[in-house]
Amino acid sequence: MYSKGFRPLSIATVVALASALALVFFYAPNDADQGFVQKIFYVHVPMAIVALGGWVAGGLMAIKHLRSGDRSWDVRSYVAIHLSIILGVGVLVTGAIWARASWGHWWVWDEPVLVSFLIVFLLYCVYYPLRFSIEDPERQARYSSVFAITAGAFVPLNFIAVRLAESFTHPRVLSQTGGNLPGEMRLTFLVSLAAMTLLFVTLWKLELASKNASAQLKRLRTKLNARLAA
């Protein structure tokens, strides 16, 4: 039952999103260096963190799938990865907008998080062609799970590698993704992060409920057809 507890969850999501927006535009002060443009940070960074978390979670669900053989874990893994890829598009686009507004270029190599994210995103884009070019459903689930685990382990490794590389060529321009934010900004950021996470979980459950209903419908139909034919 994927839609259990859905209403309180979606209400919480709406409340969190509204609060986050209010905080961003009415409470958080303007950044001294970047001015108003810095507000993009409150949508861009939480999206990135949630997307990365979603990918890693997809890998963990894939482990559960392989160990238990229960294919519902593979479906959960697929939806988590799929949602994170959509968020990933958002991350790259908002990142580009931010780069353009801050430094005048649509892409910069200075931000190791963004660069690392691009590599991970390119990797996960291969998930769809990999998955959908395997016809046997059981095999498809198994191989997708192996991919999800491999890619999930890759996320932190890649981040470390890129961070090490960039720190020597480009000094960290933005320390804001770290922890040294002034109090009001930190609160706003945390609320935005919570809102993004709730949104992710809500949409994840929504898509799972839809997939579940669709699969049950298919089974019902085959059962009905068999009975009618007999």
Add this chain to the structure above:
Amino acid sequence: MPALPLDEAGKYVAGAYVVFFTLIVIYVAIIGSKIARIERELEELNEEVGQGPSIDDGPEVRPPDQMAGLEAPRG
């Protein structure tokens, strides 16, 4: 690069948030259309189940008494 003036900066910030909301709305719309399809199929199935017994009475749908009568042992 010095901070952009508010009117220019506003466009970029608005753009970023618009991207975010557009993605969500598109996603919800796609799920919505999937659910619409599920509803339609459920309606179809309901129709078929409603008509079923009157069209598709198979040999197994028979009151037990008749069977007992047929199976009277031969002497």
Add this chain to the structure above:
Amino acid sequence: MIRAARAILVKDLRLELRTKESVPAMTLFTVTVYVLFHFGLDRDTLEGSLASGVLWVTLLLAAVVGVARLFAAEREQGGIDGLLLAPVDRTALFVAKAAALFLFLCAVEIVALPAFALLLLGPDLLEPLPRLLPILLLANAGLAAVGALVAALATATRAPELIMPLLLLPLLVPVLIGAAEASEPLLRDDPVADRLGRWLGLLTLYDVVFVLLSVAVFDYLLED
């Protein structure tokens, strides 16, 4: 498991010695790409970060060529089903294939490095060579482990030649970063081992993680 792995490895090596498919192709590919870089960059000599970058990107691409053929023998002769019917430990298969790829890469580098020194490298290669060796070995290990894993993943798809490079190259970015950054200060006129430990550490971490992961996960692949 070791015995089974060694048996498969010996078979693969014998096959390669007989048919001479992968290693000469990979080597020729590498040298050709050096020539391409000469024209593409319009440079006679390279040093420092440019040399390191060209060297490692080319080796990475050569590894892709090698991975493409890794399970080819099994696929073509229908042998992979034969292998799987026998109770072969999947881990043994992984170890054998990764070891084979590792050895192929070492063989390619024995020719490719002198070729690079001859064609493109400005500074001397012999002097920093002892410090380049651990970089090469650790990088090869990473390339081999991930290459074998991706090769197995791709065999199930309808278009393995397309999926395999797309999967492999992003996964190899940390290897590229570690190897190129480590090699860069060594390929200068006055070679120094600058922060070498850090990059070797990164490569080692990568190797450990992906070897362990591949061993754990390989059982679920190639199962029919």
